[in-house]
Each structure stands twice: as structure tokens, then as C-alpha cells.
Amino acid sequence: MNGPLTLVEGCRWTRVESRAKIIGLLGAALAVAAAQGLSVVGMQLALAGAWVATGGLPLRWALQRCALVTPFAAMMAVFLAFERAPDYGPALVVLGKAYGSVLLLGMLVASTPVPELVAGLERLRAPGVLVVTASFTYRYAQLLEQEWGRMDRARLSRSGRGAGPTAWGSRLAVLFVRSWERGERVAAAMMSRGFAGRFPQCAARGWGAMDYGFAAGGLVMAIPLGWEVWRGAGRGW
Amino acid sequence: MHLADGILPPAWCLAGHALALSAVGLLGRRVEPWEVARMGMLSAAGFVVSMLHFPLLGTSVHLGLFGFTGIVLGGRAFPVIYTTLLFQSLLFQHGGLLALGVNALNMGLGALAAHLLWRAPGLPEMVRGGLAGFVGTYFPALLMVAEFEAAGYGKGFVTIAAIYLAVAAIEGVLTATAVTFVRQAKPALLESR
Numbered sequence: 001m002n003g004p005l006t007l008v009e010g011c012r013w014t015r016v017e018s019r020a021k022i023i024g025l026l027g028a029a030l031a032v033a034a035a036q037g038l039s040v041v042g043m044q045l046a047l048a049g050a051w052v053a054t055g056g057l058p059l060r061w062a063l064q065r066c067a068l069v070t071p072f073a074a075m076m077a078v079f080l081a082f083e084r085a086p087d088y089g090p091a092l093v094v095l096g097k098a099y100g101s102v103l104l105l106g107m108l109v110a111s112t113p114v115p116e117l118v119a120g121l122e123r124l125r126a127p128g129v130l131v132v133t134a135s136f137t138y139r140y141a142q143l144l145e146q147e148w149g150r151m152d153r154a155r156l157s158r159s160g161r162g163a164g165p166t167a168w169g170s171r172l173a174v175l176f177v178r179s180w181e182r183g184e185r186v187a188a189a190m191m192s193r194g195f196a197g198r199f200p201q202c203a204a205r206g207w208g209a210m211d212y213g214f215a216a217g218g219l220v221m222a223i224p225l226g227w228e229v230w231r232g233a234g235r236g237w
Numbered sequence: 238m239h240l241a242d243g244i245l246p247p248a249w250c251l252a253g254h255a256l257a258l259s260a261v262g263l264l265g266r267r268v269e270p271w272e273v274a275r276m277g278m279l280s281a282a283g284f285v286v287s288m289l290h291f292p293l294l295g296t297s298v299h300l301g302l303f304g305f306t307g308i309v310l311g312g313r314a315f316p317v318i319y320t321t322l323l324f325q326s327l328l329f330q331h332g333g334l335l336a337l338g339v340n341a342l343n344m345g346l347g348a349l350a351a352h353l354l355w356r357a358p359g360l361p362e363m364v365r366g367g368l369a370g371f372v373g374t375y376f377p378a379l380l381m382v383a384e385f386e387a388a389g390y391g392k393g394f395v396t397i398a399a400i401y402l403a404v405a406a407i408e409g410v411l412t413a414t415a416v417t418f419v420r421q422a423k424p425a426l427l428e429s430r
Contacts, residue, residue: 006328029335033247068330072241076390083391097243098333105242105334109327117327127258129265129273133320136277137284141324144278144285169414172302176282176309176415177423183278187271197270 006109013055013111013214017204018120020211025108027218031225032100038089041096043224048103051217057110065106066099073098104221114138123204132198140182148175238301238381238401239325240340242333245388253338257319260345265316276317279310283321287331298404304373305412307348308355308366309426314348315341339384347377362420363413370412375405 013021032048035041052062076098077091084090108117118138122131151171159167207215242250268276283306290299306314319341325331332340351373355365378401382394419426 026334029242029333030247030251033243033250033335065330069241072239073243076241076244079385079390079394083389094243098241101242101333101335102330105327106330108334114327127262127265127316129268129276129316130261130320130323132273133265133277133280133316134323136274137280137320137324140278140281141284144281145288148285148289166414169411170418172286172300172305172411173415173418173422175285176279176305177419177426179278179282180275180309180423180426183275184271186278187274190274191271195270197268197273 007113008057008061008110011055011057011107011111013107015210016111016214017207017211018112018116019123019204020207020215021108021112022117022120022124024215024217025104027215028221029101029104031218031221032097032104035097035225035228036093037228038093038096040224040228041093041100044221045096045100045103047221047224048100052103052107055107055111057107061110062103062106065102069098069102119201119204122201128198135199136186140179144175144179147178151175238340238343238378239322239332240336240343240381240384241330242335244333245336245339245384247335249384249388250335250339253336253340253342255338257338257341257345260342261316261319264312268313272313276310276313277320279306280317280320283317284324287321287325288329298400300408300411301344301374301377302370302408302412302415303344303348303377304351304366304370304408305415307351307373308369308412308416310348311352312349314352315345318345318348343377343380343384346380347373347375350376363417366416367409367413370415371405371409373412374408375401378405 028048028051032041032044035044049062073095077095080094081088081091112120115135115138118131118134121134122128151174155167155171245253283302286300286302288299303314303318306317310317319337322332322337322340322344323334326334326337326340351369354372355369357365360368378398382398385394386392416427
């Protein structure tokens with residue numbers, strides 16, 4: 001699942017410890033979401049862009065990430081533009097916030113392999129059931145995707161046409177039944193190897209200056225927000 | 238149906254995370270080791286299903302099968318849906334990480350409502366399956382519309398609610414068919430919760 005939109009080779013932030021990245025980027029995204037004024041969101045967007053560029057992530061990557069969220073964000077902006085016309089500021093703020101958040105959280109995935117991300121969540125005391133389920137999901141989603149592809153080819157080789165709702169329902173059911181059966185086999189195998197409901201984790205390495213600096217990124221992103229509050233510009237949008 | 242970041246006020250997102258993580262802890266408590274593998278596998282299946290897009294009324298929608306997940310997993314559907322949404326958010330930008338809690342609450346509650354409908358007595362199994370599939374999708378859509386209304390986005394979302402009526406109807410038909418198939422092929426799947 002580490003395709004072109006996920007892990008990016010050569011990203012400088014790969015060296016940062018996963019907890020520092022989660023804390024820093026979630027904090028920064030929270031600061032972006034809390035902003036109200038257009039100028040503040042603009043400043044935060046510029047800071048997020050600088051953060052992305054410093055990490056060595058290409059512009060193409062940033063544009064791809066933004067394109068993914070555009071249909072939804074643009075729809076929200078259009079609704080808001082109609083609701084608040086002739087004040088189009090709120091619509092632009094929503095677009096800016098969506099792009100800012102997408103760039104920040106995109107950096108998390110671009111610089112962290114999924115298993116490390118899951119380990120980071122566990123070290124941050126995320127619920128155990130969530131961590132283990134996420135580990136299994138990551139491990140098996142690719143396999144099930146391939147299985148779905150095989151089922152699709154089998155359908156085409158037998159019927160040679162598109163499937164109706166009944167065939168779709170049955171295929172989905174087959175996918176779930178196979179997943180269930182595979183889950184039973186995997187569970188039996190893991191229990192026989194002493195699995196007690198959680199995976200062992202390697203000890204986390206200590207934080208260096210880079211990790212602390214990255215985790216403080218959320219604070220940097222909150223500076224424009226503080227300026228907004230100080231100026232009292234945070235009324236309405 | 239996946240809310241992106243920056244759309245809802247941050248206080249709502251934080252409250253959503255607190256509620257959703259509490260629900261994950263509550264509904265995922267005392268999970269047996271053998272159960273975890275099954276939950277992970279169904280979460281992976283849900284993730285794969287959510288990648289199947291099809292065109293509808295000029296837009297592109299994807300399946301969620303929250304109703305079917307609710308039927309099969311009951312309360313355990315909530316942590317499974319949370320995990321699926323986490324991966325969708327991280328890998329495909331379907332929904333933001335800040336909004337993950339609100340998204341998980343919307344869709345997880347849909348799955349729980351579907352499970353309650355599935356267990357309602359007096360209706361044929363296929364009808365219960367269809368209703369559960371419909372509610373599993375439409376209930377989250379209504380919750381989302383209500384959240385937009387409360388956040389001041391205006392009445393445009395009535396249109397979205399109408400589009401999701403069609404999506405929910407498709408999910409209802411697919412769930413009814415899937416339930417009928419599973420009853421013949423692997424009845425244990427429907428009776429585990």
C-alpha cells in the first residue's frame with residue numbers, strides 16, 4: 001500500500017521518530033483547523049508549503065495530495081459561497097484549511113512507513129484493539145485486493161460482461177466469507193505460536209534535536225493563530 | 238461521506254475523537270486474541286470494498302458496506318470501521334485525520350443501527366438485510382447533513398441527502414443479496430454475534 005501517494009523516497013522527515021511526527025503534524029493541523037481569518041489561513045498555508053519543501057517533497061506530490069481533497073473541499077466552498085454571498089471569504093478559508101491540513105497530514109504518510117506509524121500510535125497509548133486491528137488491516141488489505149482482482153478476472157472469463165446487483169452482492173459476500181475463513185486460519189496459526197492479542201514492539205529510540213524540533217512544528221503553526229487572537233480578528237470566519 | 242479536515246470546528250473534531258476513541262475502547266474491550274485476526278481481516282475487506290468506485294448522478298461514489306459489517310460484527314464493527322477509516326484517511330485522503338473521530342462516529346453509529354435492525358424480529362431475513370444495508374449508509378449521511386447544518390453550511394446538503402438516498406438503496410440491495418448468499422455459503426458468519 002506504499003504507492004506513489006504514500007511513502008516518498010528521499011523525504012528528509014523519514015529520519016524523525018514517528019511519535020514526534022504524529023504529535024507535530026496533528027498539532028499543526030489542529031492549528032490550521034482553528035484559524036478563522038483568510039490572512040491567517042494564507043500564512044499557515046505558506047508555512048505548510050515551506051515545511052513540505054524543506055522535507056524535500058516534490059511539488060507534484062503536493063499537487064496530487066491537494067487534488068485528492070479538491071472535489072469535497074470545493075463542494076463545501078461552493079455551498080458556503082451561496083450561503084454567505086456576497087462574502088466569499090469563508091469559502092476561501094475552507095479551501096485553504098482543507099489544503100493546509102492535507103499537506104501537513106500527507107507529510108506524515110510520505111515520511112513514515114505504515115508499520116512505523118502503527119507502532120507510533122501504540123507508543124502514544126492508542127487503544128490496543130485499534131493497533132492490532134490496524135496491523136492486520138495493513139498486512140492483509142493488499143492480499144484481499146489481489147483476491148478481488150482474481151475474482152473479477154474469473155467473472156469476466158465466465159460471463160464476459162458487467163455484473164448486475166445480484167452478482168455484485170454475491171461477489172462482495174464471497175470476499176467477506178473468504179476474509180472470514182482466512183481470519184480463522186490466521187488466528188489458529190497465531191494462537192499456536194503464542195499470540196496473546198498484541199504484537200511485540202521494538203523499544204522506541206530516544207528523541208534528538210530534530211525530533212523535538214519537528215514535534216514543536218504545531219506550535220509554529222499556531223503563531224499566526226495567536227496573532228489572529230491578539231488582533232481580535234477571529235470573529236465569525 | 239468522509240469529512241475532510243478544516244470543514245468542522247476543531248472543538249467538534251476533538252470531541253469526536255474523544256467519543257470515538259471511548260467507543261473503540263468500550264466496544265473493543267475484552268477482545269479475544271482469535272477475534273482480533275478476524276476483525277483485522279474484515280477491516281481489510283472493508284478497506285478493499287471502499288476502493289470500488291462507481292458513477293452515480295454525475296458524481297463518483299464508493300461502497301462502504303457499514304450495514305453488512307454491523308450485521309456480521311455487531312458492536313465490534315465500531316473499532317473495525319475506525320481502523321478502515323484511519324487507513325482511508327492516511328492513504329487516499331478519504332476524510333481527514335482530525336475529522337476521523339466524527340467520521341468514525343457517523344459511520345460506526347450507522348453500523349450499530351444496522352445491527353439493531355438486523356436483530357429485529359418478525360421480518361424475513363432478506364428484508365432485514367436490505368433494511369440494515371440501507372440504514373447503515375443513510376443514517377451516517379443524515380448525521381453528516383445535520384453536522385453541516387449545525388456548522389452553518391446552509392441548506393445545500395439536502396441535495397447530498399438525496400444523492401445518498403440512491404447510494405443507500407444500492408447498498409440495501411447489495412446487502413440483501415450478500416446476506417442471502419452468506420446464509421447458504423457460510424451461515425456461521427451471520428450468527429457469530
